[in-house]
Amino acid sequence: MTAVSVKNLSKTFGKTNKxxxxxxxxxxxxxxxxxxxxxxxxxxxxxxxIAGLIPGDNSQxxxxxxxxxxxxxxxxxxxxxxxxxxxxxxxQQFNLVGRLSVLTNVLMGVLGRASSFRTLLGIFTxxxxxxxxxxxxxxxxxxxxAQRSSNLSGGQQQRAAIARTIVQGAKLILADEPIASxxxxxxxxxxxxxxxxxxxxxxxxxxxxxxxxxxxKYCPRTIAMRQGEVVFDGPSDQLTPQFLQQLYxxxxxxxxxxxxxxxxVPENTGPEPAEQETEGRRAFAYAAG
Amino acid sequence: xxxxxGHQTTPSPIAPPKxxxxxxxxxxxxxxxxxxxxxxxxxxxxxxxxxxxxAANMGQFAAGFFPPDFTEWKMYVDEIFVTIQIAIWGTVLxxxxxxxxxxxxxxxxxxxxxxxxxxxxxxxxxxxxxxxFAMLFVVAVGLGPFAGVLALWIHTTxxxxxxxxxxxxxxxxxxxEGIRATGANALHExxxxxxxxxxxxxxxxxxxxxxxxxxxxxxxxxxxxxxIGMLLWEYIRGFYYAETAAxxxxxxxxxxxxDMLSQRLRKLVT
Ligand SMILES: Nc1ncnc2c1ncn2[C@@H]1O[C@H](COP(=O)(O)OP(=O)(O)O)[C@@H](O)[C@H]1O
Ligand SMILES: [Mg+2]
Numbered sequence: 001m002t003a004v005s006v007k008n009l010s011k012t013f014g015k016t017n018k019x020x021x022x023x024x025x026x027x028x029x030x031x032x033x034x035x036x037x038x039x040x041x042x043x044x045x046x047x048x049x050i051a052g053l054i055p056g057d058n059s060q061x062x063x064x065x066x067x068x069x070x071x072x073x074x075x076x077x078x079x080x081x082x083x084x085x086x087x088x089x090x091x092q093q094f095n096l097v098g099r100l101s102v103l104t105n106v107l108m109g110v111l112g113r114a115s116s117f118r119t120l121l122g123i124f125t126x127x128x129x130x131x132x133x134x135x136x137x138x139x140x141x142x143x144x145x146a147q148r149s150s151n152l153s154g155g156q157q158q159r160a161a162i163a164r165t166i167v168q169g170a171k172l173i174l175a176d177e178p179i180a181s182x183x184x185x186x187x188x189x190x191x192x193x194x195x196x197x198x199x200x201x202x203x204x205x206x207x208x209x210x211x212x213x214x215x216x217k218y219c220p221r222t223i224a225m226r227q228g229e230v231v232f233d234g235p236s237d238q239l240t241p242q243f244l245q246q247l248y249x250x251x252x253x254x255x256x257x258x259x260x261x262x263x264x265v266p267e268n269t270g271p272e273p274a275e276q277e278t279e280g281r282r283a284f285a286y287a288a289g
Numbered sequence: 290x291x292x293x294x295g296h297q298t299t300p301s302p303i304a305p306p307k308x309x310x311x312x313x314x315x316x317x318x319x320x321x322x323x324x325x326x327x328x329x330x331x332x333x334x335x336x337x338x339x340x341x342x343x344a345a346n347m348g349q350f351a352a353g354f355f356p357p358d359f360t361e362w363k364m365y366v367d368e369i370f371v372t373i374q375i376a377i378w379g380t381v382l383x384x385x386x387x388x389x390x391x392x393x394x395x396x397x398x399x400x401x402x403x404x405x406x407x408x409x410x411x412x413x414x415x416x417x418x419x420x421x422f423a424m425l426f427v428v429a430v431g432l433g434p435f436a437g438v439l440a441l442w443i444h445t446t447x448x449x450x451x452x453x454x455x456x457x458x459x460x461x462x463x464x465x466e467g468i469r470a471t472g473a474n475a476l477h478e479x480x481x482x483x484x485x486x487x488x489x490x491x492x493x494x495x496x497x498x499x500x501x502x503x504x505x506x507x508x509x510x511x512x513x514x515x516x517i518g519m520l521l522w523e524y525i526r527g528f529y530y531a532e533t534a535a536x537x538x539x540x541x542x543x544x545x546x547x548d549m550l551s552q553r554l555r556k557l558v559t
Contacts, residue, residue, distance in 0.1 A: 051470055085472035095467025099485045108481055112472025120476055161467070168471050 003029045003172055003204040004050060005064045010057045011045055011228075019045045020056070021228040027206060029066075029171075032198040034215035034236060035208040037225035038251045043208035044092060046225070047176045050206070051089050052080040065172060085112035088165025090175040094157035098150030102141065102160050105149050106132040109167030128167075135163035139193050155186025162193050166201075173197065175207040179214065191218050212239050212255045226251070350530075357538055358531035365520070365539050372516035373547070375434050375509065376502040379441025384495050386446045391453025392479060398457060407450075414447025419505045423514040434515030441502050441509075452494045456487040492558045496551045503547050507540050 004027040011020040019042045027033055035043050048054050050063055050070065058074035066086060069077045077083070088109075089095075096105045110128050111119055118124075124132075136142040139159040144152060149160060158178050165173050175194060179187035191207075195218050198205045209215050215222045216236045224232035224239075224247060231247050232239075244252040340347075359365075392398055393407040422440035430436050465482035473481070510518025517540060524533040 053466065053470065081472050081474065083472075084470060087470070087472075089467070089470040091463065091467060091470075093463055095463045095470075097464040097468075097482055097485050099488075100481070104481075108468055108473065108477075109471055111468070111474075111477045111481070116474060116476070120480055122480075164467075164471065 001029045001066065002064070003027045003031065003066060004206065005062075006046075006050065007063070008059075008061045009046070009049060009063065010059055010061065011042075011049065011054075012057050019228050020049070023225075023228070023230055025223055025230060025233060027172075027204055029204055030198070030202045031221060032195065032205040032207070032219050034219035034222040035206055035225065036210070036212060036215050036222055036239075036255060037208075038248065038254050039210070040227075041225040042228040043225060044176050045228075047089070047174045047206070047208060051087055051174055052076055052084055053089075081112070085168060086171045088162075088168050088170030088173045090158065090161045090165065090173065090178045092177040092180055094149075094154065094161060096149040096157055096160060099148060101145065102136065102147055102149045102152065103129070103132055103145040105160055106135055106145075106163045106167055109135075109164040109169075112168065132163070132167050135166035136160070138166065138196075139163045140189070153186070155182045155189060158182065158186075158190045159193060162190070162197070166197065170203065172204045173206070175205065177208050177210060180210055187214070194218070210255070211257060212244060215239065353528075353530035354534040356531065357534035358529075359535045361532065362535070362539075365517070365536055368510075368517040368520050369539055369543050371434055372506045372510075372518070373503060373543070375437040375514075375516050376441065376499060376506045378438045379506070380445060380495065380499045380502050382438070382442040383445035383449055383498070386442075387449035387453050390446060390450035392457060392483070394450055394454040395457040397460070397462065398479065398483065408454075411447045411450045414443050415451065416447075417444065419444045420508065420512060423509050424512045427513045432513040432515075437506060437509040437514035437516060440514060441505065445498055445502060449494060449498055453487070453491055456490040456494075457483060460486045489558045493555045496555050500544075500548050500551045503544055507544070 004025070006023055006025050009020055009023045010018070012018050023042075023046060035046070037043050045054075049056055050065065052063075052070040055071055055076050056063075056074050060073060062072045063070040065083055068079075068083050070080060070083055071077060096102075107124050107128060109132070110124065114124075114128065133142060133145060136145055139162050141152070141156050141159050141163070144156060144160075149157060152160065161178075162173075162175075173194065178194070179190050182190065191214060194205050194207060197203050207219065212222075216239060219236055221234065222232070222236040222239060223230055226248060241252070241256060244255060248255065390407055390411060393403055394411060396404055399407075419440045422443050423437055426436035426439045430439065460483055464486070465478050468478050468482045506516050506518075507521075508518045510516045510520065511522045513519065517536060521533065521536050521540075524530075524536065
């Protein structure tokens with residue numbers, strides 16, 4: 001069965017910024033596919049369209065996930081909330097609620113399915129809590145369940161976000177540069193988790209990446225974007241440095257950077273860096289108000 | 290060598306330009322202010338000489354306040370408790386209403402056709418002073434503390450809803466989008482995504498409003514809406530200055546104590 005089908009999707013921000021130009025692609029069920037491209041090439045924009053979070057341009061186009069329409073000709077479908085349950089999104093910035101516990105954040109995976117009345121009061125069943133704990137256990141951070149999620153390191157927050165998609169029972173995971181700000185050890189843990197969910201549960205995974213080495217290592221197939229267009233779609237092992245040079249010219253440097261040449265945020269066990277980051281963000285939010 | 294040459298700047302041949310536009314505006318600003326003060330002088334019946342001419346009178350008047358007469362202190366304390374109780378109910382009811390109204394006046398949560406009317410309604414509730422509401426409610430529900438509670442409730446709702454919505458408009462939208470992406474509904478987004486982010490600020494604003502409502506509640510009695518103000522007004526009207534002084538001292542002490550307590554609590558949450 002086709003998991004994701006995107007046909008002729010375009011997106012223009014403002015009047016002239018064409019972020020996506022007639023993108024078409026198909027993912028089969030249980031595939032693990034990498035989406036690569038330099039920053040600004042449209043990866044995040046594409047993922048947000050597939051998740052039904054933003055509508056495309058008002059032109060002939062459609063996106064279907066597991067055969068049900070997410071958006072058609074620039075209009076998001078009415079029943080999209082039901083389809084979103086099937087789609088787990090792991091964002092580039094860890095979109096957890098910092099002040100709530102890791103467990104509560106992961107439990108939010110059930111919100112789309114459970115009785116609204118009960119969950120609006122913050123009541124979760126024992127079975128739901130067990131499901132969440134099992135998911136946290138699978139991604140290896142069960143011991144942090146009671147902590148505020150803002151106290152976790154970047155890699156741990158990303159794994160909590162993956163646990164949320166497990167609880168959600170998502171059949172498709174869209175991960176938007178989940179390892180962009182992580183050090184190699186945490187990056188590997190996050191990618192290992194995605195791969196295992198793909199292999200063991202048959203979940204379809206589309207993961208956007210900044211670096212080709214991870215795509216080659218984890219994903220049999222890669223879709224490469226450049227300036228809002230798909231410029232390559234095929235087996236990842238074709239992505240030799242020579243071929244990338246051909247596709248991207250000077251931009252290929254950014255995609256080929258090896259782990260040790262990147263700016264790294266170390267995976268810490270203590271709370272400090274993660275805390276600082278959210279504190280800063282909160283301070284900013286207040287200042288803006 | 291580089292350090293020395295780095296500091297070697299020849300005196301600049303061009304003087305820093307004087308910002309003509311800025312200094313012109315400055316003079317205009319002061320002129321407008323002076324004009325405004327002159328215009329208001331007569332209307333405000335400004336008679337500074339009266340302070341000096343009537344100094345003896347005023348001294349006599351002030352002397353009447355001493356020593357303060359605390360014989361009826363039990364009654365004063367009872368009335369002060371009533372005043373605080375009015376403030377508690379007025380504030381709590383206002384908080385309850387301000388949560389939905391605050392969210393309904395946040396641009397980033399609701400469409401403009403909900404946001405704008407709600408904001409105008411809150412503007413109206415805020416524009417009218419508690420005392421005016423109190424006078425109206427005394428007519429509607431009769432003399433006594435309940436009229437005071439209703440007055441504080443309406444006015445405070447207008448104030449808190451605005452403060453609450455300002456906090457909501459400054460949230461980080463990303464966690465909310467994370468919740469939306471799970472297939473949760475709009476109420477889920479608010480309860481799990483918005484409220485945890487704004488709660489410390491909301492609590493702080495509410496406590497601050499409680500402090501200010503205790504102060505407002507001390508005068509509600511003047512229009513018959515209950516509390517210590519009623520007593521105060523009767524004493525002043527009847528020239529019982531020693532009793533008046535005692536009541537004022539008790540008000541100062543209790544308001545300061547509550548302010549301190551509330552400030553402590555506010556420090557705890559933020
Ligand atoms: N919300 C937005 N508003 C305006 N422009 C945007 C927005 N999101 C993305 N863009 C633009 O779309 C283009 C693609 O961005 P993005 O999808 O974030 O690329 P990538 O994820 O590959 O780095 C960029 O030019 C970016 O500036
Ligand atoms: Mg991106």
